[in-house]
Amino acid sequence: MTMQTLVIIPTYNERDNIGPLVRAVLAVDSTLDVLVVDDNSPDGTGALADALAWETGRVRVLHRPGKGGLGTAYLAGFRDALDRDYARVVEMDADFSHRPEDLPSLLHAAETAEVVIGSRNVPGGRVENWSPVRNAISKGGSLYARIVLGLPLKDCTGGFKCFRREALTALDLDGVRSTGFGFQVELNYLCHRAGLRIAEVPIVFPDRTRGASKMSGRIAVEAALMVLQLRLDPVYLLARKMGGVVLAILAVAVLFWLLYAYPALILVAVPALLWTVNELSQGRIGMGGHGHRPDLAPSD
Ligand SMILES: Nc1nc2c(ncn2[C@@H]2O[C@H](COP(=O)(O)OP(=O)(O)OP(=O)(O)O)[C@@H](O)[C@H]2O)c(=O)[nH]1
Numbered sequence: 314m315t316m317q318t319l320v321i322i323p324t325y326n327e328r329d330n331i332g333p334l335v336r337a338v339l340a341v342d343s344t345l346d347v348l349v350v351d352d353n354s355p356d357g358t359g360a361l362a363d364a365l366a367w368e369t370g371r372v373r374v375l376h377r378p379g380k381g382g383l384g385t386a387y388l389a390g391f392r393d394a395l396d397r398d399y400a401r402v403v404e405m406d407a408d409f410s411h412r413p414e415d416l417p418s419l420l421h422a423a424e425t426a427e428v429v430i431g432s433r434n435v436p437g438g439r440v441e442n443w444s445p446v447r448n449a450i451s452k453g454g455s456l457y458a459r460i461v462l463g464l465p466l467k468d469c470t471g472g473f474k475c476f477r478r479e480a481l482t483a484l485d486l487d488g489v490r491s492t493g494f495g496f497q498v499e500l501n502y503l504c505h506r507a508g509l510r511i512a513e514v515p516i517v518f519p520d521r522t523r524g525a526s527k528m529s530g531r532i533a534v535e536a537a538l539m540v541l542q543l544r545l546d547p548v549y550l551l552a553r554k555m556g557g558v559v560l561a562i563l564a565v566a567v568l569f570w571l572l573y574a575y576p577a578l579i580l581v582a583v584p585a586l587l588w589t590v591n592e593l594s595q596g597r598i599g600m601g602g603h604g605h606r607p608d609l610a611p612s613d
Pocket residue numbers: 322323324325326327350351352380381382383386405406407408410520521525526527528
């Protein structure tokens with residue numbers, strides 16, 4: 314197996330960034346290769362990436378037909394890296410918010426941890442040129458994910474990360490649900506639940522200077538809801554598995570409570586129960602359509 318690292322860079326309209334960024338990454342270390350995952354960027358980023366591939370021999374480009382979201386772009390990149398026996402995989406934005414000069418400390422930490430997170434919220438880490446509002450939203454989002462999901466991390470939402478190969482193979486990548494920005498949180502949660510060793514190393518995170526952000530309020534709300542969904546998942550799955558039983562127990566409990574509170578209801582409850590049992594046994598209600606259902610009769 315090679316000790317090469319694949320740096321995955323998802324792009325959507327990063328024409329002004331892709332060339333300088335890829336060159337800077339390749340200059341860091343000769344063990345780094347780059348995979349650009351471009352979603353048919355209207356600004357021609359994909360063609361620029363193809364030219365870099367041809368010129369350097371260390372870059373490949375995965376062209377996808379349309380904007381499919383950051384999460385699915387990374388998943389496609391992970392599969393490519395695993396197919397090609399890369400020992401390590403790095404996630405990196407194209408807009409220079411993830412600085413190539415921080416790559417060595419991520420790679421170094423990956424020698425002792427299976428997952429490394431470039432963190433803005435540990436000593437030495439910081440953001441640059443963010444408004445106080447944006448800073449508060451980012452820190453609040455991270456704290457929210459940390460509390461709701463019980464993640465032992467200071468920066469839960471960042472996307473500058475390094476995974477050892479065995480970390481990715483330990484995860485159920487097909488089960489990942491977030492397509493967009495919730496992806497980073499979901500991946501952290503999966504790593505934590507899989508018992509992987511996760512390290513946070515400080516990074517400096519400058520705001521993008523070229524190109525447009527793809528972040529929006531809607532995307533942030535989607536990510537926040539996804540966090541809640543992840544937390545509630547075990548309860549939801551159990552309820553689905555136990556669905557019928559839980560409902561029946563609840564119905565009986567409610568009935569008993571009603572009868573206890575209003576004993577007179579027994580005059581209604583008993584005939585109703587007898588009627589229901591009779592109808593069920595005749596197949597006239599519920600239970601999968603054995604009875605006559607004129608409303609569903611075929612028509613032409
Ligand atoms: N392939 C692909 N890349 C995407 C998609 N959405 C975003 N990206 C890339 O993902 C990276 C992060 O996106 P940004 O727009 O920088 O999002 P952000 O960092 O949260 O927002 P800013 O701080 O404003 O830059 C960039 O390299 C984008 O080009 C997508 O749907 N498909």
